[in-house]
Amino acid sequence: MAKIIVVTSGKGGVGKTTSSAAIGTGLALKGHKTVIVDFDIGLRNLDLIMGCERRVVYDFVNVINGEANLKQALIKDKRLDNLFILPASQTRDKDALTKEGVDKVLQDLAKDFEFIICDSPAGIEAGAMMALYFADEAVVVTNPEVSSVRDSDRILGMLSSKSRRAENSEESIKEHLLLTRYNPERVAKGEMLSVEDVQDILAIPLLGVIPESQAVLNASNSGQPVTLDQESDAGQAYLDTVSRLLGENVDFRFLSVEKKGLLKRIFGG
Amino acid sequence: MSEPFFELKGSLFPLSVIHSTDLSEAAIRAALEQKLSQAPAFFHQAAMVIQLTPEHDAIDFIALKHLFQELKLVLVGVSGASPEQKALAQQAGLASLRLGQNSKPSPSQPQTTESTSSSEVRVEEVPMQTKLVEQNIRSGQQIYAKGADLIICGAVGAGAEVIADGNIHIYGSLRGKAIAGAAGDSSKRIYCQNLQAELVSIAGHYWLSESLQGDYWTKQCCIQMQGDSIAIRDL
Numbered sequence: 412m413a414k415i416i417v418v419t420s421g422k423g424g425v426g427k428t429t430s431s432a433a434i435g436t437g438l439a440l441k442g443h444k445t446v447i448v449d450f451d452i453g454l455r456n457l458d459l460i461m462g463c464e465r466r467v468v469y470d471f472v473n474v475i476n477g478e479a480n481l482k483q484a485l486i487k488d489k490r491l492d493n494l495f496i497l498p499a500s501q502t503r504d505k506d507a508l509t510k511e512g513v514d515k516v517l518q519d520l521a522k523d524f525e526f527i528i529c530d531s532p533a534g535i536e537a538g539a540m541m542a543l544y545f546a547d548e549a550v551v552v553t554n555p556e557v558s559s560v561r562d563s564d565r566i567l568g569m570l571s572s573k574s575r576r577a578e579n580s581e582e583s584i585k586e587h588l589l590l591t592r593y594n595p596e597r598v599a600k601g602e603m604l605s606v607e608d609v610q611d612i613l614a615i616p617l618l619g620v621i622p623e624s625q626a627v628l629n630a631s632n633s634g635q636p637v638t639l640d641q642e643s644d645a646g647q648a649y650l651d652t653v654s655r656l657l658g659e660n661v662d663f664r665f666l667s668v669e670k671k672g673l674l675k676r677i678f679g680g
Numbered sequence: 681m682s683e684p685f686f687e688l689k690g691s692l693f694p695l696s697v698i699h700s701t702d703l704s705e706a707a708i709r710a711a712l713e714q715k716l717s718q719a720p721a722f723f724h725q726a727a728m729v730i731q732l733t734p735e736h737d738a739i740d741f742i743a744l745k746h747l748f749q750e751l752k753l754v755l756v757g758v759s760g761a762s763p764e765q766k767a768l769a770q771q772a773g774l775a776s777l778r779l780g781q782n783s784k785p786s787p788s789q790p791q792t793t794e795s796t797s798s799s800e801v802r803v804e805e806v807p808m809q810t811k812l813v814e815q816n817i818r819s820g821q822q823i824y825a826k827g828a829d830l831i832i833c834g835a836v837g838a839g840a841e842v843i844a845d846g847n848i849h850i851y852g853s854l855r856g857k858a859i860a861g862a863a864g865d866s867s868k869r870i871y872c873q874n875l876q877a878e879l880v881s882i883a884g885h886y887w888l889s890e891s892l893q894g895d896y897w898t899k900q901c902c903i904q905m906q907g908d909s910i911a912i913r914d915l
Contacts, residue, residue: 535820561819564837568818612855614816614835 413521416528416656417546418589419570421562423533425554426591429627429637430649431530432460434550436636437653439494443525446485448516449499450542451532452507458498461488462634472500475512481519490639495524505538517545535569544575548585550618550656554592555604560612563588567613587618589652594623595668606666619652621645622665692809694827697729697759703736705743712751727754729777732761739765741772808846817842817856827863838878847871857881860903870903871915885910 418431428451435447449457452472458464463486469479474497481497488494497520500507520527531542543549549570553563570584571577577584590609597603610617621627626643630636638653640646644665651661700708716723728748732739741758748755757775758765766776811825813832819839823830830844835852842848842856845863853874859881861868866883875896878889880903887910896912903912 561838564819565839567816568821568837568840571815571818572821611853612835612837 413524414526414548415517415521415546416526416548416550417531417543418528418550418552419531419539419543419566420533420552420559421535421539421566422554422559425552425559426621426627427533427552428456428460428530429631430550430552430589430591430621431528432457432636433638433646433649434653434656435526435528436488436491436494436638437650438526438528438656439488439491440638440650441653441657442493443657444493444523445526445528446495446497446520446524447528447530448497448520449530450508450538451530452499452538453501453504454532455499455501457496457530458486459634460631461496461636463488463496463498464634467498470498470500471516472503472507474516475507475509481516505532505536505541508538508541510541510544513541514545535565539566540569540573543570543584544573546570546574546584547576548587548656550587550589551613551615552589552591553609553613555590555594555598555606555609557604560604560609563613567615586615587656588613588615589619589621590617591621592623593620593665595666599668606663617663618655619648620663620666621648621652693727695727695729695756696723697731699731701735703730703732703739703744705740705747708744709747709751712747712753716751724752725754727756729756730758732758732765734762736765739768741769741774745772745774810846811844816852819856824862835874844868854880858903859886866905871901872903873900874898875901875903875912880910882910 418427418434420427431447435445438445447457448471449455458467466486469484471484473479474481474484484497486496486498488496517527529542529546532538551563551566553559567586570586574584576582588610590606594603598605606617606620622644624643624645626640626645627637630640637643637646638649641650648665651664654661700711745755755774757777758769759777759779761769761776769776809828811828811830813823814834816834817823817832817836817840819837822841823843825844825846827845829846830842831849832842833851836842836850836854836856836858838855840856843859843862845861847868848858848860848870850858850872854872854877856877857879858870858877860870861883864883868882870880870882875892876898877892880887880892882903882905885905900915901912902915903910
């Protein structure tokens with residue numbers, strides 16, 4: 412049975428698409444057949460982050476409208492055999508998604524894939540609701556600052572009331588907190604909320620903490636999911652996150668200020 | 681699946697219960713008329729029950745029933761009746777009710793009646809219901825306990841609202857708004873484990889976060905009315 416995981420946040424620009432790409436890639440790296448679905452109709456970005464923007468022919472909306480079949484729209488990743496992307500339409504808007512249509516596409520994907528990652532658009536309107544409606548689990552991406560935390564709280568409320576599981580009174584969606592852009596130095600100076608602060612407010616289990624890193628920006632610009640950059644702290648943190656998502660027990664890293672050695676201080680680093 | 685056309689289900693309703701040592705028609709008429717003059721709309725066609733004790737004898741239930749009709753009230757039954765009283769009440773077409781275990785007035789309970797009525801007549805409201813919520817209340821969510829107390833086993837997030845006509849108990853942090861006594865009862869209170877509220881209100885009086893930043897901020901406390909203003913105290 413395929414697991415549908417929505418990556419959501421409420422607030423924009425916190426790293427949903429980056430995290431969707433990184434988690435999807437991480438799952439594929441660990442041998443699980445995974446598809447990442449871009450729900451951000453009209454603001455298509457996932458293809459850029461995944462580096463497949465030139466290969467988009469048909470999209471999600473085409474499939475829903477019956478203008479193409481799933482096979483035609485799915486883009487196979489060039490680096491990993493068991494990773495696929497279902498791109499969003501750039502020319503349509505979010506009303507192009509219907510509940511019945513999305514349900515049908517997800518059911519068809521579930522026959523083939525182990526994990527379906529739904530990259531949600533920002534906001535709490537129809538598009539975001541559609542992305543979370545069918546989810547089994549949710550990764551709530553949050554930056555350590557108050558507005559992002561409040562928006563995440565709002566989305567958590569939606570997850571527990573507006574999803575299919577909530578409407579059918581089934582077991583509720585499993586919620587995970589993913590803290591991104593975490594900067595231990597700024598936390599130490601009191602300029603940023605700490606992991607404990609955010610957890611205290613949101614009160615859901617912590618799935619991962621991704622340090623603020625130049626590697627993330629580089630990865631996005633070059634269309635390489637950051638998980639593939641296993642030298643980088645962010646890449647390692649995302650791999651840890653994926654392990655935890657698979658139920659492994661992994662210690663948290665990159666939470667405290669790194670002490671710089673003498674040489675590093677002299678030569679910079 | 682078709683709906684069954686007939687079902688019997690047990691339900692609880694608030695009923696006003698009359699306690700009086702003198703159940704003669706004249707005494708009850710005087711006491712009820714005075715009550716009604718204070719709040720005519722509130723008691724319009726209200727369902728009422730008479731509490732009996734063994735001391736009451738030879739009550740004319742039929743006359744009382746007519747009296748209630750005349751005053752636009754509905755006498756539905758009696759409570760605590762002896763077998764003889766029960767028979768009399770049945771003749772008048774009244775139900776004989778039994779109090780639930782929890783609603784027996786305890787002897788130590790202070791009397792809430794105003795000392796306005798001449799005799800010992802008092803109208804007692806049956807205890808409020810309770811609404812229990814066992815999850816965190818997230819930003820943007822609103823919970824209203826109509827005619828009931830509200831118990832939240834979880835936190836109330838910033839931007840969330842919890843409202844009750846009765847008291848509010850929050851076994852978690854209160855970061856949003858809490859409004860108790862929403863129907864205007866200023867004896868209602870708010871209890872919370874960690875006060876970081878945006879707003880607390882009791883019966884229309886309210887304090888914003890600014891006024892709450894005192895000794896009790898981030899502490900457990902009880903918020904209640906003291907005279908005409910809100911006061912906070914230790915639990």
